[in-house]
Amino acid sequence: METIPSLLVQRLHAAVEDSAGLEVQVVPTADSRFGDYQSNVAMVLAKRLKLNPRVLAQQIMDRLRVADLCSGVEIAGAGFLNFRLSKEWLESRLCELRSDDHLGVPRPERSRTLVIDFSSPNVAKPMHVGHIRSTFLGDSLSRIAEYSGHRVVRDNHIGDWGTQFGMLLFGWKNLLEREALEADALSEMERLYKTVSARCKEDPAILEAARSELVKLQSGDAENLALWREMIRLSQGQFDSVYGRLGVRFDVTLGESFYNDQLRVVVEDLARQGIAQESDGAMCVFSDGKHAPEQDPFLIKDKDGWRPNPALVLKSDGAANYTTTDLATLQYRIGEWRPDEIIYVTDGRQQLHFRQLFAVFARWQPEAFQSVRLAHVWFGAILGEDGKPFKTRSGETVRLSDLLDEAEERAFSIVSAKNPELGEGERREIARIIGLGAVKYADLQPNRQGDYVFSWDKMLSFQGNTAPYLQNAYVRIRSIFRKLKESGETWKGGAPMALDQPAEEALGKKVLQFGEVVLQVLADHRPNTLANYLYELANAFHSFYEACPVLKAEAAVRPGRLELCDISQRVLKSGLELLGIEVPERM
RNA sequence: GCGCCCGUAGCUCAGUUGGAUAGAGCAACGGAUUUCUAAUCCGUUGGUCGCAGGUUCGAGUCCUGCCGGGCGCACCA
Numbered sequence: 001m002e003t004i005p006s007l008l009v010q011r012l013h014a015a016v017e018d019s020a021g022l023e024v025q026v027v028p029t030a031d032s033r034f035g036d037y038q039s040n041v042a043m044v045l046a047k048r049l050k051l052n053p054r055v056l057a058q059q060i061m062d063r064l065r066v067a068d069l070c071s072g073v074e075i076a077g078a079g080f081l082n083f084r085l086s087k088e089w090l091e092s093r094l095c096e097l098r099s100d101d102h103l104g105v106p107r108p109e110r111s112r113t114l115v116i117d118f119s120s121p122n123v124a125k126p127m128h129v130g131h132i133r134s135t136f137l138g139d140s141l142s143r144i145a146e147y148s149g150h151r152v153v154r155d156n157h158i159g160d161w162g163t164q165f166g167m168l169l170f171g172w173k174n175l176l177e178r179e180a181l182e183a184d185a186l187s188e189m190e191r192l193y194k195t196v197s198a199r200c201k202e203d204p205a206i207l208e209a210a211r212s213e214l215v216k217l218q219s220g221d222a223e224n225l226a227l228w229r230e231m232i233r234l235s236q237g238q239f240d241s242v243y244g245r246l247g248v249r250f251d252v253t254l255g256e257s258f259y260n261d262q263l264r265v266v267v268e269d270l271a272r273q274g275i276a277q278e279s280d281g282a283m284c285v286f287s288d289g290k291h292a293p294e295q296d297p298f299l300i301k302d303k304d305g306w307r308p309n310p311a312l313v314l315k316s317d318g319a320a321n322y323t324t325t326d327l328a329t330l331q332y333r334i335g336e337w338r339p340d341e342i343i344y345v346t347d348g349r350q351q352l353h354f355r356q357l358f359a360v361f362a363r364w365q366p367e368a369f370q371s372v373r374l375a376h377v378w379f380g381a382i383l384g385e386d387g388k389p390f391k392t393r394s395g396e397t398v399r400l401s402d403l404l405d406e407a408e409e410r411a412f413s414i415v416s417a418k419n420p421e422l423g424e425g426e427r428r429e430i431a432r433i434i435g436l437g438a439v440k441y442a443d444l445q446p447n448r449q450g451d452y453v454f455s456w457d458k459m460l461s462f463q464g465n466t467a468p469y470l471q472n473a474y475v476r477i478r479s480i481f482r483k484l485k486e487s488g489e490t491w492k493g494g495a496p497m498a499l500d501q502p503a504e505e506a507l508g509k510k511v512l513q514f515g516e517v518v519l520q521v522l523a524d525h526r527p528n529t530l531a532n533y534l535y536e537l538a539n540a541f542h543s544f545y546e547a548c549p550v551l552k553a554e555a556a557v558r559p560g561r562l563e564l565c566d567i568s569q570r571v572l573k574s575g576l577e578l579l580g581i582e583v584p585e586r587m
Numbered sequence: 588g589c590g591c592c593c594g595u596a597g598c599u600c601a602g603u604u605g606g607a608u609a610g611a612g613c614a615a616c617g618g619a620u621u622u623c624u625a626a627u628c629c630g631u632u633g634g635u636c637g638c639a640g641g642u643u644c645g646a647g648u649c650c651u652g653c654c655g656g657g658c659g660c661a662c663c664a
Binding site for chain 1: 588589590591592593594599600601602603604605606607608609610611612613619622623624626627628629643644645656657658659660661662663664
């Protein structure tokens, strides 16, 4: 199905002489007094041709053929064309939507392949709040791209290699407590890391010992390799359990270590092509001078003028780093999956890194670079009430599993208070869906750029613009159909829909916007647009629910209202699914 | 010093890439339930969109300069 704006854009193109190259825009109106959709095409064109926009608008309107879609088109303000969709057309379109298993999301002309790199936790460390944004955003974008008809490769680029393993190995060999490891492997590994890390700062001998463990690991020492694999195995168990709980899955988990044997080749290649050169004992990529200094990621200005800001691909100790691994990863992904787009979901502090990465890659493999869109989808920090990075009272990072436990616990007491008649098992399951949904929604609802303040009360408040508000709209619909079934009536569906009441009309129009919203989210990688749309949809449903009885409605309108309920629940459920949020049958 | 991001109601935030009279939630106040789930709905109060210029039919949005906050800037990832 095509979206409504794209239908109107086509009609406008047909009505405008010389519309080639003209960017025709149709957007929903801010105020229903101006109709349903508006276009500023006459104003844009008038500026270009230096004509009176209202006169031009009149000319366009005279040639415009939209009688089948609209009950009226008006010229308003400085030269807007306002479209009011006709009741009959809206009703028939809603009927059409029923048989569309994508609920109005258009199929792409060509299915694209997207690699989405997200979550990326570190081995031997517990997952914490810092991982939720990347995990939820990446998961949601994956779901949306897939739903829209694209092929998605979800890649978890875990941190399974690097200097921390020197300390971990030293700790494992000298300080490990077996019972603690068996009870809670992640806590024990975290303890080892912290202890050794602290001792390294005081005692150079320990620092040296840790380094030597790392060198042994990197040179293939059998014992250290075995221990390293054990640490990964234990960590993977934790990842699996957290992702299972979150309903997040990956197609591949290729950590940094996977690219190990390619790093040397990458550096040699860059050096041979003259892209990287030696400086202070390190291999660096400097500016090629082809960009304006302000845009050049390899230049930085200080009081003496522009100075080099190189990307390191080999440290002076001979070890590769983040950029090197990312270059190898990029090369591998393009070769393996031939993607149209690669999306990196990380926090905003890495913007410079990705600008440099993309620029190095463009010089290293120009053809491959041309074949793919590289997108750094970044997000802001989660802050505590004090405006500093969010920590527990004692200064620790908040563990993801603790956060989820707390969310479910709080949800459980509310569910129990509201539904004492339900059995504990059912209340637990409802609390799981609501608690988890609340956490995900609180993270996805704000604009991803910019920081947000973490608040238990806000995250787990179940009123207003929250997941439970949306879930409750769904539950209310389910309740209607449950009652219908209990009364012995069988519902076949397929009745025509009538948008006679204002609340019915408002709800119907909202339902019809799903397709255009999903398209928008995919284009700019912003699931919060979808979250806010679903909030408006739920709001429209709640208002409809108050104003229009369904089961008790008179026979003439009852079947149509049931249809409206059905299509609403399908959009709500699918939309929430795209955010990774489940819906309960009752709550 | 330079770069990126942020600054919108008492608080937390939206604002569809420049559109019409800037919107929600929370908080406060007032209503609605013998009714399909009140985790709801309806209403009231609350704004020099950080400040000052500029661009144009039109600016919260774009440009310039300030102010305030966060982050980044050669061997962490």
